[in-house]
Amino acid sequence: MIRFEHVSKRYADGTTAVDDLSFEVNEGELVTLVGPSGCGKTTTMKMVNRLIEPTEGRIFLDGDDISGIDPVQLRRRIGYVIQQVGLFPHKSVLDNTATVPHLLGVKRAKARERAAELLDLVGLDPKVFGDRYPEQLSGGQRQRVGVARALAADPPVLLMDEPFGAVDPVVREHLQTEFLRLQQTLNKTVLFVTHDIEEAVRLGDRIAVYGQGRIEQYDTPPAVLGAPATPYVADFVGADRGLKRLSVTPIEEGDLEQPPVVHLDDPLPRELDARWAVVLDDDNNLHGWLSAEHARAGGGTVRDQARRMEAWLPVGASLKQAFATMLQHDAGWIAVIDEDSQGRFLGVLTPARLHEALRRSTAADARDIPRAEVELETVAPLIT
Numbered sequence: 001m002i003r004f005e006h007v008s009k010r011y012a013d014g015t016t017a018v019d020d021l022s023f024e025v026n027e028g029e030l031v032t033l034v035g036p037s038g039c040g041k042t043t044t045m046k047m048v049n050r051l052i053e054p055t056e057g058r059i060f061l062d063g064d065d066i067s068g069i070d071p072v073q074l075r076r077r078i079g080y081v082i083q084q085v086g087l088f089p090h091k092s093v094l095d096n097t098a099t100v101p102h103l104l105g106v107k108r109a110k111a112r113e114r115a116a117e118l119l120d121l122v123g124l125d126p127k128v129f130g131d132r133y134p135e136q137l138s139g140g141q142r143q144r145v146g147v148a149r150a151l152a153a154d155p156p157v158l159l160m161d162e163p164f165g166a167v168d169p170v171v172r173e174h175l176q177t178e179f180l181r182l183q184q185t186l187n188k189t190v191l192f193v194t195h196d197i198e199e200a201v202r203l204g205d206r207i208a209v210y211g212q213g214r215i216e217q218y219d220t221p222p223a224v225l226g227a228p229a230t231p232y233v234a235d236f237v238g239a240d241r242g243l244k245r246l247s248v249t250p251i252e253e254g255d256l257e258q259p260p261v262v263h264l265d266d267p268l269p270r271e272l273d274a275r276w277a278v279v280l281d282d283d284n285n286l287h288g289w290l291s292a293e294h295a296r297a298g299g300g301t302v303r304d305q306a307r308r309m310e311a312w313l314p315v316g317a318s319l320k321q322a323f324a325t326m327l328q329h330d331a332g333w334i335a336v337i338d339e340d341s342q343g344r345f346l347g348v349l350t351p352a353r354l355h356e357a358l359r360r361s362t363a364a365d366a367r368d369i370p371r372a373e374v375e376l377e378t379v380a381p382l383i384t
């Protein structure tokens with residue numbers, strides 16, 4: 001969708017802002033550009049909507065060389081969100097959002113109707129906020145209006161330059177979550193500039209890690225965190241990259257252990273093969289668990305002695321969520337279900353399996369193979 005071919009930008013004073021950049025952003029992909037101040041992220045972005053012209057190389061949008069497209073026409077295809085939102089102070093929130101469609105010839109009433117829908121989409125009730133002026137909004141609310149306005153003309157591409165940079169960390173995380181949710185339905189092609197590696201990892205389908213004017217690594221968040229391409233990237237992503245990886249590594253079915261399973265209406269087994277068993281209902285959905293102790297103590301059916309299971313997650317949730325769930329419920333394992341098939345039980349994740357999943361995914365990313373194909377060297381226990 002967006003393709004850079006050997007693009008450089010040199011200023012008259014000799015500064016090379018961007019140096020021989022080649023990369024591609026696929027349709028519907030959210031790519032974060034991350035790196036320290038002055039490394040060329042903003043320059044890269046502004047070359048896409050021709051606010052800056054490259055000195056060398058070519059940029060393609062949907063196959064068209066953008067140097068041949070009239071900048072005004074080009075910008076209609078590209079939404080632009082910046083940190084200092086740049087709302088018109090004398091226009092209401094609704095009119096700010098409706099500006100671009102109105103300029104593009106949409107009738108005012110229609111444009112305002114669409115603007116109201118968009119405000120709703122970004123979490124601002126148009127009835128409450130529509131008639132306010134920008135100065136009557138909080139920083140986070142202003143950013144939301146900025147996003148709504150950029151979406152107003154329904155452009156296939158969004159450029160976002162530190163859009164959540166000016167708000168406090170709590171609001172920022174909230175805006176990130178909402179934007180991810182929005183992106184799931186909108187599927188825009190997004191270039192997102194940030195200097196915050198946490199934000200880059202959280203939002204990006206892929207991350208471009210910038211050194212001085214160059215991309216040092218362009219890969220998925222788990223790959224960048226698990227196998228930094230250079231010492232510079234390793235340093236930039238931080239010494240806690242193993243922990244960061246937990247949040248971008250999903251639980252896969254192959255990570256799970258299969259414990260003994262009993263059904264609700266089974267007679268209570270006197271002996272279990274383990275200290276506990278998972279209890280399922282007639283549809284093989286998760287109900288709870290049964291301890292060996294309770295099984296021995298009672299008579300009747302499993303139903304009489306089963307405990308409800310609070311510590312569970314859908315497959316695909318992150319290993320970080322799995323770890324948090326274990327800690328929250330003080331549980332030695334969590335159940336994993338398939339939400340797509342009404343909660344069918346798939347297996348359990350233990351701390352040992354979680355560690356193994358993390359090691360396996362790191363090795364898989366480093367070797368570019370599926371996680372299930374990785375043969376792990378066993379970690380010998382310290383105490384046997």
Ligand SMILES: Nc1ncnc2c1ncn2[C@@H]1O[C@H](COP(=O)(O)OP(=O)(O)OP(=O)(O)O)[C@@H](O)[C@H]1O
Pocket residue numbers: 011012013015016017035036037038039040041042043044195
């Ligand atoms: N008009 C200009 N003339 C000379 N140098 C410039 C000009 N505009 C930008 N630069 C330089 O180009 C380099 C890249 O700037 P750019 O704004 O792309 O960085 P950035 O990665 O977005 O930084 P930040 O995170 O601080 O916004 C910087 O060294 C900057 O000083």
